[in-house]
Amino acid sequence: MDLRTLTLFCDVAELGSFAEAARKQRRDPSQVSRIIAGLEQQLALRLFTRSTRRLSLTEAGERYLLRVRPILDELSAAEEEARQLTQVPSGRLRLTASTAFGQVWLLPRLGEFYRRYPDINLDIVLSDENLDLIAADIDLAIRLAPSLQSHLVGRQLLQTRYRVVASPHYLAHNARLHKPEDITQHNCVVLNLANYRSRWLFKQLGQTPLEIKIQSRMLVSNALALRECLLQGIGPGLVAEWVIAEELANGELQDIFPDWQISATDFNTGAWLLYPSRQYLPQKTRVMIEYLLNQQ
Incomplete structure (x- = not known):
């Protein structure tokens, strides 16, 4: 059993689909299915209940996920902290915003960031759908709303008048x-x-x-x-x-x-910087948040 197998298990559990997990990890869905079957055989446990319509965790699978996910998060946090001591921010940063906010407010402010951090590759997703941050592999989202969504963490970017x-x-x-x-x-x-x-x-x-x-x-x-x-x-x-x-x-x-x-709805609405509720923030995400907060 290796970390890649455990990470794949968590992705399948959180996305509820072999196909979605395969898309996120850029694997073939049949390969994902074989790896999970191998994990179940190694553990002598059935982790998922499979049907033609849905994929869901068994009770054993739910308990296994509760144990494994924090371990992976801690390992990722330790790796990120160690990397930040010696490396500049780098990697792909996937950022989403509404079409209007992206074109009017966000994009005109990204030129300086692009030049300041040449090792960060930006993937900007402008959509009027509220994308699932985990399923869509989003690092950072800007959402227009009266308040912070409870299942996400983040900070207010600006107040909307x-x-x-x-x-x-x-x-x-x-x-x-x-x-x-x-x-x-x-x-x-x-x-x-x-x-x-x-x-x-x-x-x-x-x-x-x-x-x-x-x-x-x-x-x-x-x-x-x-x-x-x-x-x-x-x-x-x-x-x-x-x-x-x-x-x-x-x-x-x-x-x-x-x-x-x-x-039309609430006098205290605003734009929020949101990211999945994890125990650490990658350096690439952290520097983008700090940069945007200084763009008022």
Whole structure:
């Protein structure tokens, strides 16, 4: 029995699939199946229950995983600590973010990191799916959410502030917007998400939030499409400040209610740096986290 076999066992157990574990380790699925069968024979235990639809741990397999996983984590941590004493950060770093956040905020900030750490190979995955970090072999994820997900560890990258904005052309040729209630007289451009389509929340310091119903003739699927519609003067829209910071600065878009806190869901949402809950952080991941936290 060697460490590679134990690592493969843990991958199969955590991913629930020979095929997924084979993909992660770049092996043939039949080879993975043979190695696990050999491990079961060596232990004289059945570790997995196999069926045509699913693969699950037996009771013995669950107990074995609880013992083996911490040992592998400790060995990986010891290896990483020793390596950090003599080596510069290196290896492939797989980082995921939403399409909009990646294109608008993340990618423009990665040039300096790329030059500073020439031994790190970046694999950037921009997706609007919340990828499973373990199944997708992700080292670091940036997620937009009100709070930290309980099964992951990480740090807040930035706090998200939402603004209701419109183009100068739209504001000049439509009914004026003096107070939040006036938004009901306009057709807004809206993200096609359940909590964004029907009402927005407005709050001022020390006051009870206002819930304002909205109407719309234009639904869009992501923040980049929303920004483009706003620039085209189609209507006002609720959008994260990081999406439109440049357009607000150059006057292409105008903040309609600058004195209000505005949200569709939660006033305390943010962008989070998340990584699988392990007992150590590879140096390549650590330096990326530190770098991004300094990019405010």
